[in-house]
Amino acid sequence: MIAKNRDSKFIIYQVLYIFVIAVLALKGADLNLHRVVSTDEAIDKSVRDSLVTLIDSLYAQGVKFDIKLDTNAVFENRELREKLVSISKKMEALNQQIRELPPPKEEQEIVKKEEKVPEMTKLQSPISITQSFIQNTWNTTKNSGNVPVQIIDPGNGSVITTIPAGSEKRFDLADQKEVIVKFGSQTERVKVVPNRPPEVKIDLATTKMTGTDIYVQDLQRVTVFNVTILDERPGQLKVSYSGPISVTGPVTNSKGNLVYNVSLKLASNSDRFDEWLDKHGDAAETNGRYKTTFFFTIIDERTKDKVQVGDAFYFTDFNR
Secondary structure (H helix, E strand, O other): OHHHHHHHHHHHHHHHHHHHHHHHHHHOOOOOOOOOOOOOOOOOHHHHHHHHHHHHHHHHOOOOOOOOOOOOOOOOOHHHHHHHHHHHHHHHHHHHHHHHOOOOHHHHHHHHHHOOOOOOOOOOOOOOOOOOEEOOEEEEEEOOOOOOEEEEOOOOOOEEEEEOOOOEEEEEEOOOOEEEEEEOOEEEEEEEEOOOOOEEEEEEOOOOOOOOOOEHHHHOOOOOEEEEEEOOOHHHEEEEEEOOEEEEEEEEOOOOOEEEEEEEOOOOOHHHHHHHHHHHHHHOOOOOOEEEEEEEEEEEOOOOOEEEEEEEEEEOEOOO
16 A cells, blocks of 8 residues: 555656646746856855945946847747657656556445446246146146246236246136246246137048948947047036937047047837837938937036037938
């Protein structure tokens, strides 16, 4: 600290010295540090006093001693000009040194106080960016981070569930359109998509109903239709069916959909078939074939969505 103070004083003295030199140079003075007259050549005090008395008597007699300068004279002091150039360069060097000097300890402390506190590192969302939530059903999500995650209902601010770090959890959602995912001091909003109504597909599974002669007995021995139910949450569906049919299933296919196999169940023998004809004989088609229908009804027990889909069997006789 003492060395730094000395450096500061030295620079200040240098600046003052250069400033005095510059002012004197600009005023037109000629600086010379040598004695004007050497000690040996100096006039004795008694002689000087005699000269002063003589001059005073001459002034008393009206003699004037005026020294006049020719103000129009133009001259160039090359030596002073060179000194001014040198002084200018020294001034630049001194200014640079002053800029490089460290500020006083007090100023350093003030600067440190004014420095901004760095922002907290933003956490990466521990929930997958591909995560989607569905209304009116159960949902699962995995917390891949190292802090707990809260799923919050934005409508009332209640916590739906809390997922510990590195865990997976299942929870239910109602009709929220979005939820708040909170982790640490950060939050994100995640949209909740509607739970779509079930979709039902009915496909013909045999060629025995495509010929001219179609027999009830054949249609009761094979799978005639495959009924496939597509839904995000098939576990909350209630499936019922009606009509003269035999149904096996459901089985789950590779896509997670429910598949039912449907056969005809109209009459156990020819007599029962004749009884059926007595009741429904007027249902014969113009081409001589008879028809009977069946229906599948699917209800989502959470959303109350209802879908009903059906198809028909065609035949000409009970057997060959």
